[in-house]
Every structure is written in structure tokens, then in C-alpha cells.
Amino acid sequence: MASEALRICIAYLIVVILDTFVLSWQCISRPIVVGPIAGLILGDFKTGIILGASLESIFMGISAIGGSIPSDWTSATFITVAFTILSGQNTEAGLALAIPIGTVMQSISGLMMTFWSSLAPYWEKLAVSGKMKQFIGQSFFVSFLMQSVSAVVMFFAVAYGTGGLDALLGALPAWVMTGLGAASGMMIGIGVAILTSMIWSGSVGVFFFLGYVMVKFLNLSTLPIAIIGIVIAVTIFLQDKDVIEVKNSIQEKLGAGSKSSDEKGFFA
Amino acid sequence: MVKLLRLDERLIHGQIAIKWSRNLGVNRILVLNDEAAKNDLIKKSLLMAAPQTLKVAITSMDEGIDMLNDPRGESLSILVLVKTPKDVLEILQRVEGIKKVNIGNYGRVASRIGMDPRKTYRNNLYLYDSEASVLKQILETGVECVYQTTPEDNPESINKII
Known part of the structure; x- marks a missing residue:
């Protein structure tokens, strides 16, 4: 599991850093792009595509507008796809897990964000001093560091969490699994409804x-x-x-x- | 009729386009800002951010105040946006019939006096003492003035904040 988890982590870091610093906002960090990437890495492209598309419909209406901090769809997709493929569970179970995972991951980046914001006076001083190279270099480094925290959490979740989760899902009675499947179907409906209410x-x-x-x-x-x-x-x-x-x-x-x-x- | 006069240093953006304009049910947005009225780039970007479903005008303070005093505006439902507390006060002094002032976002991107940081009042409200006293003057006009970033947030009376 550890090597798969490591690959997922590295892919996550590349996606997040490319998305924020090289490309534009939300170019490649959406589930529909990330899902297939994660699937490809773990050798099950098809499941990656299916999960990516379903997760996109759930998260489609969710975007960080203004001060709102919604669920973290990028790490949720990586972890969900990894869990589903590595544990061999069906996609419904994976989908039902995506929202709680996204919320947990978001609270971690929320914590890091607080720390990051506290550095603002330092960046301002650096910007005023006019040391461009230092400013760019350091802000890159710190952002990388911030993202690495999420990546490390993700590593442990995938490397050591999959077995436990698999056992848990296996121990659940059939009606719970049926319920989870129904719930994940509804979540896609809710995701589309959130989007619709905004553009209606x-x-x-x-x-x-x-x-x-x-x-x-x-x-x-x-x-x-x-x-x-x-x-x-x-x-x-x-x-x-x-x-x-x-x-x-x-x-x-x-x-x-x-x-x-x-x-x-x-x-x- | 002016439905709401809002202080928002970003003028038109997501919170306005998605939340406020729908929540208030306005059919016009009037942005009063001398810099934006002069600068075509700012003007065009603001228009791009505005919802397509309503009419938007971006004017200088003087022009905009004339428009607000135009009797034809009575039948319209207008959301007025300005960038600084000073502009809010000026509008209140020169336009009659404004009942509600909303303090949305201020002090994060507004230009600073030297290197001094503003004092934090709320998550989206940062003021110098001089700006806080302008808000006090706004309160003295007797208008209802609340701090509320989005319609879902709880409105807080400004006299409790300052």
C-alpha cells in the first residue's frame, strides 16, 4: 500500500502546485480531471473515470466564492479513488465516503491557512524591501510546505487506512451498504441542485x-x-x-x- | 428607489452577482467610484463580473449622485455600491431617501496610509481611526447601518462594532 500511497501523494502535490502557481485557478484540480489521473496511477483507469465524473457532479456546484471554505474536492477525489481501487469496493461506497473525507481534509488545510495568514506581516515587509527573487522563492517554498501537510495526511490515510476501512465496510450489514449506495446517488442530485440554484x-x-x-x-x-x-x-x-x-x-x-x-x- | 447602499471595496464580485442581487431582487446596480468611471479597464472588468440579468452603470461620484436624485429612479430597485466609507457618507449627505447602509468588505485591499496596518473590527472590516469616525458620522445621520458580508451572515449593527 505504501508505494501506491506515495504515488498518490506526489500526484496530489503536482496537481495542486501546477493548478495554483503555473496554470490558472481550478484548471486541473477538479474531480473530473483528478479522478482519471488517480485511476491511471493505480492501474484502474476506468474506475477513476467513473468516480471522477460522479464526484464532479457532487462537487460541481461547490466553489470557493468569497469567504466560504467548502469541502476540499481535490484531496477528497484522490483519497476516494485510492480507497475504492485499493480496497476493491464498489463505486457507490466510495462516493458516499467522499463528502466526509473532503470535510476532514478541508479542516486540515483550514488550520494551515490560519498559520499561513499569520505570516502576512513578514511577506509585506519582504515585498516592501523589494527583494523580488527572495519573495518569489520563499512564497513558493512555504506554499509547497503547506500543501505537503495535506499530502502527508493523505499518505497515511491511503497507506494505513485502506485496510481498516475495507474491514469496516465488509463488517457492515447489507442494508447499510444499500443505504450508502442510495445516499451517494442522492448526493449527485444534491450537487447538481446546488449548481442549478445558482444559475437558475x-x-x-x-x-x-x-x-x-x-x-x-x-x-x-x-x-x-x-x-x-x-x-x-x-x-x-x-x-x-x-x-x-x-x-x-x-x-x-x-x-x-x-x-x-x-x-x-x-x-x- | 435605493434598496441598499453597500460599502464594498471590491465593488462588483461574486457575493454581489450571485448572492446580494438575487437576495434583494434589485433590477439595477449603480457603482459610484471616480477611479472606475475614468478607467476603461476597471469599468470593463466590473461589467464582466456583473450579472447579465440587470442593468449596471459605473459612474463618477457626481454623476451617480445626480442619477440617484433623478425622479425616474423611483420606480427602479437599485443596489448602490461604493468603495470607501467617505463615499458612503457623501452619498447620504447629498441623496435623500436612503434607508439602509450595508458594510460588506472594507480595509483588506484599500490603499494604506504608509505602512500602518488598519485595526481589525471584524473578519471583513478593517479601519483606521479616521475611517471609524466616518462610520460614526454615518450613524449620526440616523440611517440603519449594519455589517453583513453575505445575506446568509447575521447582520450586526455598526454601533455595536465601533
Whole structure:
């Protein structure tokens, strides 16, 4: 287990550091990317993809907006995929574990964040002194250190926790496992509902009913629905693009005040 | 009608676009900030952050105050955003009929006087003594003034904080 756990840890560190410092925010740290990566590392790509996609639907509506500190989806995905593959449990059991794992991991990074924030006066002094190289080097180093704490916890969880968890799940009666499976199915629903409540509007809301009809009455599976969705999205995008171009060209012809913040339109 | 006057040093961002604008059910957002009104880059970024469903104007203090005093605004539901306590006070002095002031985020990114740090009042409220006294002046106008970062947070009266 230890070597698998080590590989998972290193992958986690690479993902987190690439995501925060090299790429942009949440480029590769989402479950849908991390799940397959973890699966590939542990030699079960398929389970990784399935878990990654399911976890993405759970965590899709969860994002760190403003001061909120939601569950840590990146480490949750790594640990969930590792647990599921290494213990040979079914994916439902793994999914049910993801939320508590994410919450625990988040409380660890929350602790580290407190420590990190206390260093602020030091960084400010360093920034004022104008020592650029020192500033960049040290902030990289400290961030790396912070992430390593989560990685170490993850290592122990995967290396020594899998056996215990496997035994625990094995000892549970069948009805508990059935319940866990049902709960994990509901969690995907809740994840999508959280997302929907944020983006809901009349013009988007109608698609919710279209989706319902396609699943419930036309009995379509996910892939054809996704393709229909893409077709609708592309059509709307192209049409919107035309409309915006027309709008812009009209405004250009009208001359000044070509911005939508235009004060004249405010009372209209 | 001004539904809420909010002090938020980030002006339009996620908390405004997702939470406040929906919670208040406003149909207009008016940002009063001299720097943003002059700077096209700031203006465009703020517009990008704004929800698509309502109209947004970004104006200088003077222009914005004229707009707030425009009788046509009566039938609208407006969320007013400013960046500093001083601007809040100025609006209250020059515009009538504002009933609610919300202190959202202030003092974390606002420029500092030298190297002196601001005093911490709450998680998202940091003030110099001079700024705290501006808030006191705001309270003296008799307006209802609460500290509340997002609609889910418990509102706290400013006179208890300062």
C-alpha cells in the first residue's frame, strides 16, 4: 500500500502546485480531471473515470466564492479513488465516503491557512524591501510546505487506512451498504441542485424540464443527452455571438457611449 | 428607489452577482467610484463580473449622485455600491431617501496610509481611526447601518462594532 500511497501523494502535490502557481485557478484540480489521473496511477483507469465524473457532479456546484471554505474536492477525489481501487469496493461506497473525507481534509488545510495568514506581516515587509527573487522563492517554498501537510495526511490515510476501512465496510450489514449506495446517488442530485440554484433563470430553467423528459420518458442514456446538450449550447452560442456583433455594430454607428454601462440606458 | 447602499471595496464580485442581487431582487446596480468611471479597464472588468440579468452603470461620484436624485429612479430597485466609507457618507449627505447602509468588505485591499496596518473590527472590516469616525458620522445621520458580508451572515449593527 505504501508505494501506491506515495504515488498518490506526489500526484496530489503536482496537481495542486501546477493548478495554483503555473496554470490558472481550478484548471486541473477538479474531480473530473483528478479522478482519471488517480485511476491511471493505480492501474484502474476506468474506475477513476467513473468516480471522477460522479464526484464532479457532487462537487460541481461547490466553489470557493468569497469567504466560504467548502469541502476540499481535490484531496477528497484522490483519497476516494485510492480507497475504492485499493480496497476493491464498489463505486457507490466510495462516493458516499467522499463528502466526509473532503470535510476532514478541508479542516486540515483550514488550520494551515490560519498559520499561513499569520505570516502576512513578514511577506509585506519582504515585498516592501523589494527583494523580488527572495519573495518569489520563499512564497513558493512555504506554499509547497503547506500543501505537503495535506499530502502527508493523505499518505497515511491511503497507506494505513485502506485496510481498516475495507474491514469496516465488509463488517457492515447489507442494508447499510444499500443505504450508502442510495445516499451517494442522492448526493449527485444534491450537487447538481446546488449548481442549478445558482444559475437558475427562466431562460435556462426550461432545459431542466427537457432533461427530465429525456431521461424519464425517452429513456435516453447520459451520452446522447450530453450530445444533444452540446448541440443546443453551440446553437445558442453562435446565435448570441451574431446578436452581440449586431448590437456592437449598431452602437458603433451611433457613436459615443458604446458601453453597456451607458448611463442613458440606466433608467430605460 | 435605493434598496441598499453597500460599502464594498471590491465593488462588483461574486457575493454581489450571485448572492446580494438575487437576495434583494434589485433590477439595477449603480457603482459610484471616480477611479472606475475614468478607467476603461476597471469599468470593463466590473461589467464582466456583473450579472447579465440587470442593468449596471459605473459612474463618477457626481454623476451617480445626480442619477440617484433623478425622479425616474423611483420606480427602479437599485443596489448602490461604493468603495470607501467617505463615499458612503457623501452619498447620504447629498441623496435623500436612503434607508439602509450595508458594510460588506472594507480595509483588506484599500490603499494604506504608509505602512500602518488598519485595526481589525471584524473578519471583513478593517479601519483606521479616521475611517471609524466616518462610520460614526454615518450613524449620526440616523440611517440603519449594519455589517453583513453575505445575506446568509447575521447582520450586526455598526454601533455595536465601533
